[in-house]
Structure formats: C-alpha cells, structure tokens
Amino acid sequence: MSDQPRRPRTLNDARTEAEAAFKKTTAKVPEVPTKKAALPGVKELVSLRIDQDVLEHFQEGGPGWQERINDALRKAAGK
Template sequence: MSRSPGSRRPTDPLKAAEAAFKSATTKPVEGPPKTSSIPGVKETVTLRIDQDVLEHFQQDGRGWQDRINAALRKAVGK
C-alpha cells in the first residue's frame, strides 16, 4: 500500500501552528468588569518588571508607585 506524500500529516503544519498560537494567545472572554465598592480603592499586587524600568520610576524618589500607576492608566487609555 503506498501513501501519497501529504497523507502522513492530517493537517498543514503551518495552519496547526497558527491555530495553536491563536488558542494560546487569545484572551478568554470575561464577564463584566468588577467594580470596587469604594471608588478610588487601590489593590495590593505583586508585579515583576525589569530592573531598569523600576529604577526609572524610582529615580525621582517617593511616589514611584503612583507614577507607575499613572503610566499604566495612560497605556490603557484612562
């Protein structure tokens, strides 16, 4: 029994790779955003950022977390 050259693989490798990438990088559908019960409440989180980025925001002293927050707000368009 002979096989045709394309019969060893059931799918095109490029299409399979693109589908795998899309499924791994597609943001899952989420429900409505959570609203805080108190406006302006900040949440404590752990965030890993590059050392040089951290140094950039810390170079002006106190308030570096507020500066990072402002930069992130600007990045998301708020």
C-alpha cells in the first residue's frame, strides 16, 4: 500500500471551496461600539438605587417627583 491518498486533493476541489465560503460567512466581524444619538424629549426607563432620605425629599413635593430628580441630575451634570 502506498502512503498517498487514493485521490489527491487539489486546492480548488468542492470541499475546500465550501469550507472557504463557510469561513467567510461565519467569521466574526469586530463590533464597533456605537453611541446612540440622543433624541430630544425621549426618556429612557432605568432602575436607580438612591438613599431613602433623598427619595423622600423629592417625593415630599407630591406628583412629579421623578421629573424633579431628572431636573436635579441635569443641573448636576451641567446640562
């Protein structure tokens, strides 16, 4: 018996081409982090942990306490 395979593989056989095509389509493309464009007036739902006394301070004014917290955060952020 010979050490060579019965049918020598060529670089352009169907299996090699299929594997190359598969690798092309499954290769991971590095993700580029994109920053979302801020739309004016659009609010985002978040979960926020704040101290109880701070929460009570804003809730003392009645309804609208979430907007007051938002206004205070905007002021603190210089916006």
